[in-house]
Amino acid sequence: MSTVISMRNANKRYPQFGLENLNLELESGEILGLVGVNGAGKSTTLRILMGLIEIDSGEVEVFGQAMPKAQVAVKQNIGFASDDMRLYKQKTLGWHMQLIRASYRQWDDKYATHLLQRFKLKPEQLVKGLSHGQRVKACLLLLLARRPPLLILDEPTTGLDPVARLDILEELAEILRDENRSVLFSSHNTQDIEKLSDRIMFLHEGRVIASKDKDSFIDDWRSVRCSGNIDPDKICIPGITRVKKNGSLIDITVQGYREDFNEVLRAQKLEIIHVSRLTLEEIFIANIRREMMQ
Amino acid sequence: MKFDTGMIGILVMKDWSLMNKYILVYASGIIFSLIVLAIPSSASFYMGSILLLTINITIGFHSISSSIIGEKKENTVPFIMSLPISPTDYAVAKVLSNLGLFLLPWLATFLGLTALFTLTKMPMGILPFYYLICFQLLLNYVLVLGVSLILESEGWMIFTMVIVNLLLNVVIMQLAQLPEFNAHFSSNTFDWPNLATYICLAQVLISAIVLAMALVKQSLRRTFI
Numbered sequence: 001m002s003t004v005i006s007m008r009n010a011n012k013r014y015p016q017f018g019l020e021n022l023n024l025e026l027e028s029g030e031i032l033g034l035v036g037v038n039g040a041g042k043s044t045t046l047r048i049l050m051g052l053i054e055i056d057s058g059e060v061e062v063f064g065q066a067m068p069k070a071q072v073a074v075k076q077n078i079g080f081a082s083d084d085m086r087l088y089k090q091k092t093l094g095w096h097m098q099l100i101r102a103s104y105r106q107w108d109d110k111y112a113t114h115l116l117q118r119f120k121l122k123p124e125q126l127v128k129g130l131s132h133g134q135r136v137k138a139c140l141l142l143l144l145a146r147r148p149p150l151l152i153l154d155e156p157t158t159g160l161d162p163v164a165r166l167d168i169l170e171e172l173a174e175i176l177r178d179e180n181r182s183v184l185f186s187s188h189n190t191q192d193i194e195k196l197s198d199r200i201m202f203l204h205e206g207r208v209i210a211s212k213d214k215d216s217f218i219d220d221w222r223s224v225r226c227s228g229n230i231d232p233d234k235i236c237i238p239g240i241t242r243v244k245k246n247g248s249l250i251d252i253t254v255q256g257y258r259e260d261f262n263e264v265l266r267a268q269k270l271e272i273i274h275v276s277r278l279t280l281e282e283i284f285i286a287n288i289r290r291e292m293m294q
Numbered sequence: 295m296k297f298d299t300g301m302i303g304i305l306v307m308k309d310w311s312l313m314n315k316y317i318l319v320y321a322s323g324i325i326f327s328l329i330v331l332a333i334p335s336s337a338s339f340y341m342g343s344i345l346l347l348t349i350n351i352t353i354g355f356h357s358i359s360s361s362i363i364g365e366k367k368e369n370t371v372p373f374i375m376s377l378p379i380s381p382t383d384y385a386v387a388k389v390l391s392n393l394g395l396f397l398l399p400w401l402a403t404f405l406g407l408t409a410l411f412t413l414t415k416m417p418m419g420i421l422p423f424y425y426l427i428c429f430q431l432l433l434n435y436v437l438v439l440g441v442s443l444i445l446e447s448e449g450w451m452i453f454t455m456v457i458v459n460l461l462l463n464v465v466i467m468q469l470a471q472l473p474e475f476n477a478h479f480s481s482n483t484f485d486w487p488n489l490a491t492y493i494c495l496a497q498v499l500i501s502a503i504v505l506a507m508a509l510v511k512q513s514l515r516r517t518f519i
Contacts, residue, residue: 052518
C-alpha cells in the first residue's frame, strides 16, 4: 500500500477558527471518514488537500507532491465534490459532461453511459430541472466517470431527504466496492460515515480528537447499564467517560472496555443489567463531551 | 507566470457558451441602433447614439457580473476550482473570455459606425469623436473588469461601474467642447487630429496597465481561496 495523502502538523489560522497540528494519512484503497460538527474544520481540511487553501505551517502532500504547488497535476487525479458545489443551471448535464471530458484525459465514455443509466439521469436534462438528489448524482457522475484514483467528498449527502440520501449512499457504497480507489469524505452524519468508511477520524475545533479503523472504534466502546445504590462519582473503572444516574439505574459509558470490568463493577455492589455497543454517533458524542470537559 | 493554454481555452469556451444567446441579442441590438442612427433626423441620431452607448455598457456589465461575480454567487466556482487549473489559469481565462465577449460587439459598433458614416451622407467629421467614445467605453470596461477580478466583489463592481459611467459623461462633454473635434462635427471630411491620437493612446495604455495589474495580482495567488 502506498500513501496517497500525507498531512503533517498542518496549521491554518483564521480570526475565529484554526486548524491545529493536523496529521492525516490516507493509504491507497482506503476509505477514511472525517466526522465533525459544523465548523470543526472538515471543509477546510479537504480544501487544503485540494490545494485550494494554503496552510500557514506544516506539510501537505498528495500522491507524493507538495500542495498547493502541484495542484494542477494532482487535481487530474482527484474527484472532488462538496455540498456547496453547483453546476451551471442553464446548461444540460450533457454540456457538463463535455466540459469534463475536455478537461480530463482519463474520461471514460462507456463508464459515463453506465453511470447515467445507474443514476437514472439523461444528458439532455437541464441542471435547473434536476432535484437536489439528482444534482448530487450528476456531480458524482461527473467525477466518477473520469476514474480518479482519489475521491474527496465534502458532505456529499447534506441537504438530501432520507430516501435520496440512502439511495446515494447505496450507489456510492457499491461503486466504491467495485473500484480500487482511495476515498476521503466528510460528514456530520455518523450513519453515512459508518456505512462507507474503513477508518474514521473525529475532528473538533480544528483538532483530531480520535482516529481509528471503524471496527476498533465500535469495539472499543460500551454502554453498561447497572443498578445499585452508589454515588455515581465513586464508580471506579478505567476509561469511564460518562456516568448517568436515573433512580437506581446507572448508565456508564466506557472506552477501552474489557470483560473483567463487569467483575470490577460487581465488586462495587452494582448489578449489571446489560452491556451494549455504542453507535458511532454515540461514540462521537462521547468523544466531543470528553474533549469539552478537558 | 505559467499557463495551461489548453485548460484556458476550455474555460474561455465555457464562458462563451454560457453567454452565447445573449451575444445574439446584443448583436441584434447593435444592428438596430445603427439603423436608428442612419435615419436622417436629429432625434433618431441622438436616440441611436444613446442606444449604442447603452448596449455597449450593458454588455460589459452583463459579461462581468455573470462570469465573475455570478459564478461566485451561484456557487459554480467550487466546480471550476476542482478542475485541473491554477488561479492564474482561471484569471487569464476570465480576462480573455470577458475581453472577447466585450470586444466582439464593441468591434461591431466600431466597424458599424465606420460603415454607416462612409456609406451614408452622415458627416464624417464627427467620426473621430465617436471613435474616442468607443475607446473610452473600452477603458471603462477594462477598469470594471480589473476591479472585479482583483476584488471579486459585487459591491465594488457596481461602485466602479457607477464611477466609470459618470466619467464617460465627463469625457463626452469635455471632448465635445474641444475645437479639435467640435469644429468638424458638421464636416463631410474625415479629419483625425493629433490630439485624438494622444487621447486614444492614453486610453489603450491605461487599459493595458489595468489588465496587466489584474493579471499580475492574480498570478501571485498560489491558491483559489
